[in-house]
Amino acid sequence: MAGQAQAVSKDQLWGGGQSPFGISYGKMMMWYFLVSDALTFGGLLTAYGVIRHGSADLWPVGEQVFEALPGLHGSYPLIYVALMTFILIISSVTMVLAVEAGHRMDKKGVIKWMGYTVVGGFIFLGSQAWEWSHFIHGSGGGFQVNAPITVSAMDEQNQPITMELTGGAWVHMTSDMGHAYEHALEHGDHIEVSNGKLIITPAVHETHGEHGNDAHADAHAAPAVQEFPLEIVLNKYTLDHKDGKDLRKLMVTGAEAEKIMNDMASNTLVFGANLQKNEYAVQQQYANFFFFITGFHGFHVLQGVIINLIIFLMAVRGVFERRGHYEMVEKVGLFWHFVDLVWVFVFTFYYLV
Amino acid sequence: MERDDLIVNDSYSINARHSEEDGVKIRKKLYMVTAILTLVTVFEIFMGVYFKRNGTFTWETIKLLFIVLTLVKAAYIVLIFMHLGDERKNLKYVVLLPYALFILYLIFIGLYEGLSVQHLNNTFR
Numbered sequence: 223m224a225g226q227a228q229a230v231s232k233d234q235l236w237g238g239g240q241s242p243f244g245i246s247y248g249k250m251m252m253w254y255f256l257v258s259d260a261l262t263f264g265g266l267l268t269a270y271g272v273i274r275h276g277s278a279d280l281w282p283v284g285e286q287v288f289e290a291l292p293g294l295h296g297s298y299p300l301i302y303v304a305l306m307t308f309i310l311i312i313s314s315v316t317m318v319l320a321v322e323a324g325h326r327m328d329k330k331g332v333i334k335w336m337g338y339t340v341v342g343g344f345i346f347l348g349s350q351a352w353e354w355s356h357f358i359h360g361s362g363g364g365f366q367v368n369a370p371i372t373v374s375a376m377d378e379q380n381q382p383i384t385m386e387l388t389g390g391a392w393v394h395m396t397s398d399m400g401h402a403y404e405h406a407l408e409h410g411d412h413i414e415v416s417n418g419k420l421i422i423t424p425a426v427h428e429t430h431g432e433h434g435n436d437a438h439a440d441a442h443a444a445p446a447v448q449e450f451p452l453e454i455v456l457n458k459y460t461l462d463h464k465d466g467k468d469l470r471k472l473m474v475t476g477a478e479a480e481k482i483m484n485d486m487a488s489n490t491l492v493f494g495a496n497l498q499k500n501e502y503a504v505q506q507q508y509a510n511f512f513f514f515i516t517g518f519h520g521f522h523v524l525q526g527v528i529i530n531l532i533i534f535l536m537a538v539r540g541v542f543e544r545r546g547h548y549e550m551v552e553k554v555g556l557f558w559h560f561v562d563l564v565w566v567f568v569f570t571f572y573y574l575v
Numbered sequence: 576m577e578r579d580d581l582i583v584n585d586s587y588s589i590n591a592r593h594s595e596e597d598g599v600k601i602r603k604k605l606y607m608v609t610a611i612l613t614l615v616t617v618f619e620i621f622m623g624v625y626f627k628r629n630g631t632f633t634w635e636t637i638k639l640l641f642i643v644l645t646l647v648k649a650a651y652i653v654l655i656f657m658h659l660g661d662e663r664k665n666l667k668y669v670v671l672l673p674y675a676l677f678i679l680y681l682i683f684i685g686l687y688e689g690l691s692v693q694h695l696n697n698t699f700r
Binding site (some may be wrong): 268327 | 657
């Protein structure tokens with residue numbers, strides 16, 4: 223630890239010949255860099271706050287948007303992002319243990335803890351890649367209704383509730399139905415809505431109509447027609463309250479859902495998110511800030527992992543042992559803790575509040 | 576050019592060394608901070624998932640609590656993990672004061688601006 227507690231007179235401290243801060247030039251410059259970088263992130267998060275605060279439309283709710291786990295079906299609100307936070311905190315701990323080992327000139331300890339830190343960084347980057355891919359892919363897609371309609375929905379206790387949808391209101395599909403719909407569109411299949419079902423007839427790419435009676439036709443038999451129950455969700459990502467009643471994630475099925483499907487406004491269907499449109503929010507800034515803030519943070523993590531890897535290799539080769547101190551570990555440690563620090567704020571302001 | 580991180584100078588942190596016994600104590604402190612950070616995060620997740628958002632006093636209080644807990648976590652990271660708590664007072668001030676000054680002003684002006692934009696949106700749309 224730096225802790226120079228001995229009393230030094232001001233004249234002596236600032237009179238030259240020694241560092242008034244009691245730290246080396248490199249470490250001081252790392253601190254200055256971190257202050258300026260923190261202002262960049264502070265500016266980004268404040269800009270996000272301004273847009274969110276100034277929005278007249280409802281902002282999506284973190285625990286309703288981020289509730290998926292890889293390979294699992296169902297609702298696990300915020301669990302994945304909590305896991306990412308935990309991974310980053312743990313890799314911050316291994317980093318500070320590497321610094322501590324450096325202060326004891328313990329080469330083996332530094333190598334061990336730096337190694338764990340690099341691994342933790344890679345795991346976080348992988349988690350973020352999955353998070354992005356899931357965010358871009360979407361959870362079923364949504365669209366706007368054209369004319370105002372009144373539908374009967376089911377709340378979470380399976381109680382029927384009548385909902386009036388204004389023109390332009392956003393509705394969403396469940397992931398089962400939405401993904402089937404999306405893939406059918408991609409393949410150019412025929413999509414039909416009837417009897418409360420989504421009926422997908424796969425596109426036939428070869429013409430073999432004239433062989434109708436031929437045994438040949440069997441080889442070209444069209445793939446089976448697929449049917450999916452219509453499942454529309456109201457207030458999937460936003461919250462809504464009426465008379466003290468929670469109106470989130472209302473399910474509309476069957477004939478009522480068919481009414482909504484037939485009322486789809488043209489060119490409003492969107493799956494997932496990109497820089498032009500997104501299914502999560504009316505405000506495109508929601509997706510843009512997600513990409514920019516978590517992307518900029520992820521870029522910092524990538525830099526941190528690369529720098530950590532270099533320092534790890536230098537420690538393995540005994541560079542610091544020969545130099546007589548492990549201060550470089552401390553400097554990159556500052557950067558790595560800063561990355562963790564930024565994530566703590568992103569986590570609060572993007573996912574929790 | 577002389578590299579100051581290679582100079583042996585007693586006033587620099589590069590010679591900050593500690594013994595094995597001190598290392599045990601320091602590690603114990605670090606594990607405790609790890610436990611605190613983990614517990615606070617778990618608590619935040621629990622609050623976020625358990626309490627429904629409804630714009631009432633309860634939710635507003637929880638939002639405020641999130642921000643306070645975030646600042647607590649940030650303080651632990653900066654003061655313990657980044658060792659700023661062990662540095663000289665003048666370095667602490669040089670890092671924290673300019674940042675606090677700028678960011679508080681930015682947050683104030685940002686929220687004020689946001690409120691005004693929301694007012695315009697609600698009035699003229």
